[in-house]
Amino acid sequence: MTAMPSLVVAESISALPTKAQQASSTQSALNKQREAAFKQTEQERKQLHAALNAERAKLQKEADDLAAQFTRNEATLAKREEQLRLETGSLGELFGVVRQNAKSIQTELSESVVGINNAQSQHSLNEIVAAKTLPTLAQLNAMWRAMQTHIESSRVIEPVMVNVVDGTGERNTQQVQRLGAIGLLNDEGYLDWHSGKAQAMLYAKQPQGITTAAIADSVATGALVTAQVDPSRGVLLSQLALTPTLKDRLAAGGMVGNVIIGLLLVGLMIGLVRGLLLVSARAKIAAQLKQPEQPGNNPLGRILAVYQKDKQKGQHRTVEALELRLLEAVVDEQNGLEKGLSMLKLLAALAPMLGLLGTVTGMIETFQVITQFGNGDPKVMAGGISMALVTTVLGLIAAMPLLLVHNILSSQAESIRNILEKQGIGMVAELAENDAATPHLVESAA
Known part of the structure; x- marks a missing residue:
């Protein structure tokens, strides 16, 4: 019974050198493979580093060229601006005055009742205001015609067609009287003109003695028109609705x-x-x-x-x-x-x-x-x-x-x-x- 284990141990000891040699050979092969992989990776990194250095040099050269070009452009631009200033002279001031007046007339026509029938004049003024260069002669003539139209429209009483919103919220188109640049008037009284919505509605409270028929008859007969008007173009009429009555004060x-x-x-x-x-x-x-x-x-x-x-x-x-x-x-x-x-x-x-x-x-x-x-x-x-x-x-x-x-x-x-x-x-x-x-x-x- 004791002889069998001794035989197995002896055989195991005799196989150990063979196994050690096989393991050493396998490890050597693995080391050679790893060394080859490391060398290949190092070579690739060197090539990539060289490529990146070349790209950086290229980009640096392009940046230097662009900086030099920018400096030359700045100098050229400064010279040309000075040349433009000398050549334009007072035309720059004229352009500023023209744009300022055009913007003023544009605001007046867009917000006032005078601009209801002057859409073409507003278009010409918009071009002058939006322009970045000196206005042309045609644009200056258009601005002059817009100013003349505004002056002429401010002194006449004439019928115009506008959209009127009544007390129930319904919108309908009707003919009303335009009192110059002061306001609009229909059979019920003064109208509050909203240029953004292109519609008008009655003021909450009206002054006494205002009728469209009376004004129309006076204009037709050439008689002098006498009526209560709001020279502030709606500000006083808006405040009139806020004025408390005796009943409101007592309440x-x-x-x-x-x-x-x-x-x-x-x-x-x-x-x-x-x-x-x-x-x-x-x-x-x-x-x-x-x-x-x-x-x-x-x-x-x-x-x-x-x-x-x-x-x-x-x-x-x-x-x-x-x-x-x-x-x-x-x-x-x-x-x-x-x-x-x-x-x-x-x-x-x-x-x-x-x-x-x-x-x-x-x-x-x-x-x-x-x-x-x-x-x-x-x-x-x-x-x-x-x-x-x-x-x-x-x-x-x-x-x-x-x-x-x-x-x-x-x-x-x-x-x-x-x-x-x-x-x-x-x-x-x-x-x-x-x-x-x-x-x-x-x-x-x-």
């Missing part, structure tokens, strides 16, 4: 403004009623002064009735008692005459206070808007500022007539009270004179 006052207006109306109604009553009372007093023996239903008549009441009964009253009775009657009449005047005074004092309240409320609203949206756009703050200013104005407007009415009515009431007091004092004086004369009569009779 800007908000709730506080409505309260102030209500106070003003109530105060004016009170003043009107009291004024009519005072005027009626004054007329009745004037009539009563002519007939003092017949007391009527008026303040003076009631005062006279107090004096004649006991006199008709045959009773004798002392001066002191009559004076007190007349004073009581005058006070009663004075209360009736001054009725409602205290309310007028209160409303006159309350109106500016409400205006101040609206001012503070409007400023609070303005600051809230500034906090939310910032102060970059003044339009977002316009509502609060309008409320602040409008309520202040309304408060002052309401206070002034109320104070005036209160003062007038107070003066009328005071005047009537003076008449009543004067008549009362006269009756007291008459009674005092009678009492003073009575003892003398008694003595003389005795």
Whole structure:
């Protein structure tokens, strides 16, 4: 059993040299192949390096040639520019002036109503503006004709066909009157011309007294045309739509403004009623002064009735008692005459206070808007500022007539009270004179 393994080990040891030689031969072959590959790769790299160096030299030479050519071209260009400047002289300035005027006329014709029927002139002007060289004689003549056409078109009123967009958004072609270079006009009023869209539409708000028929008739008869025109060519008409009406200004006052207006109306109604009553009372007093023996239903008549009441009964009253009775009657009449005047005074004092309240409320609203949206756009703050200013104005407007009415009515009431007091004092004086004369009569009779 132990002899078999020993035999196998011996055979393996004897085969080792053969295997080592075979492995050495295989490794040598592989090394030779690798060495040959390395040599071939090195040769290829040398050839590629040489080719790249040759290409770099070629490109460097071309770059040097181009730089030299560029330098020569720069020098030649500078010489020719100087030569061109000397040869053109003032023609360069003329070209600048021509282009500037052509661009100005081009803008005028493209944006103004004068350019509606002048498309050919606009084409010629576009060529001059876009040109890079001096204008030709034909182009200068075309620009002159465009200027002449613009001047002639600016002084005449003539019918033109344009596309008009109505309030419903429908677009139709109709004949309108062109008022020189100022604007377009149809049967409904002035039209806002949009040159980019080649269409016109009515302004939101129109001035009064504008009709196409009247202008057309005046032109046909050769009469002088008189109408409200916008020399700013639409700027004032556009701002006219932004001008607030009285209703818009009152609406800007908000709730506080409505309260102030209500106070003003109530105060004016009170003043009107009291004024009519005072005027009626004054007329009745004037009539009563002519007939003092017949007391009527008026303040003076009631005062006279107090004096004649006991006199008709045959009773004798002392001066002191009559004076007190007349004073009581005058006070009663004075209360009736001054009725409602205290309310007028209160409303006159309350109106500016409400205006101040609206001012503070409007400023609070303005600051809230500034906090939310910032102060970059003044339009977002316009509502609060309008409320602040409008309520202040309304408060002052309401206070002034109320104070005036209160003062007038107070003066009328005071005047009537003076008449009543004067008549009362006269009756007291008459009674005092009678009492003073009575003892003398008694003595003389005795």
